[in-house]
Amino acid sequence: MIKILGHSIALLVCGVALSACQSTQHMVDTMRLKQAKNSTTGQANVTIYCSGTEDCQFERVDNLKIVDSVSRRVNHEAIKRGYVRLQASSSSQPNALYLTVPAKQQEVVVRFYPISQDRAETIHVIHKFVANQKYTFKMYRDRSKHAGSLLNVSVPDPLCVDLQQGQRTIRRFCRPYDALTGLGEFVEQKI
Numbered sequence: 001m002i003k004i005l006g007h008s009i010a011l012l013v014c015g016v017a018l019s020a021c022q023s024t025q026h027m028v029d030t031m032r033l034k035q036a037k038n039s040t041t042g043q044a045n046v047t048i049y050c051s052g053t054e055d056c057q058f059e060r061v062d063n064l065k066i067v068d069s070v071s072r073r074v075n076h077e078a079i080k081r082g083y084v085r086l087q088a089s090s091s092s093q094p095n096a097l098y099l100t101v102p103a104k105q106q107e108v109v110v111r112f113y114p115i116s117q118d119r120a121e122t123i124h125v126i127h128k129f130v131a132n133q134k135y136t137f138k139m140y141r142d143r144s145k146h147a148g149s150l151l152n153v154s155v156p157d158p159l160c161v162d163l164q165q166g167q168r169t170i171r172r173f174c175r176p177y178d179a180l181t182g183l184g185e186f187v188e189q190k191i
Contacts, residue, residue: 044131049087050110050138053139058099059109059111062106064083066084085098104128105127106127108137114159123173127163136163158175173186175187
């Protein structure tokens with residue numbers, strides 16, 4: 001009984017220490033981001049946001065990592081280049097970050113968490129971004145009416161991501177549900 005209690009206390013202490021360490025890491029990231037807010041890159045930039053789910057994170061822009069998928073920490077090099085900005089009071093808050101990147105063709109990889117923090121849906125988009133514009137990657141479920149067989153009606157609604165320039169949707173990607181595998185790829189749709 002004493003041995004079990006000792007192990008429980010040790011696990012509790014480890015959990016508190018780990019939580020404090022993660023909190024400290026987010027505080028360091030937040031301070032770095034607030035300092036970077038004052039820096040400018042001197043180029044014609046675009047701002048890129050993500051929305052529509054409880055949380056979303058930018059994984060990378062071209063070959064530059066932005067937020068690590070495991071530690072969920074912001075890459076110091078991305079902060080140093082001025083690519084990452086803070087729109088919340090802390091980097092640990094949902095959807096706290098947005099990007100300000102050079103206006104050119106770039107690959108942007110975004111992780112959305114539509115159900116829980118344990119399961120990410122990732123989309124890769126190559127787009128030519130126009131200077132001085134605001135872009136938003138917005139995830140949602142396509143709740144359009146299903147028709148046909150019971151199988152067609154019973155499948156989950158597809159996940160979609162709209163790329164918006166300002167308030168206008170310029171590109172749409174949807175991932176239909178595959179009844180055989182349960183998986184699907186994001187495919188660009190006509191608008």
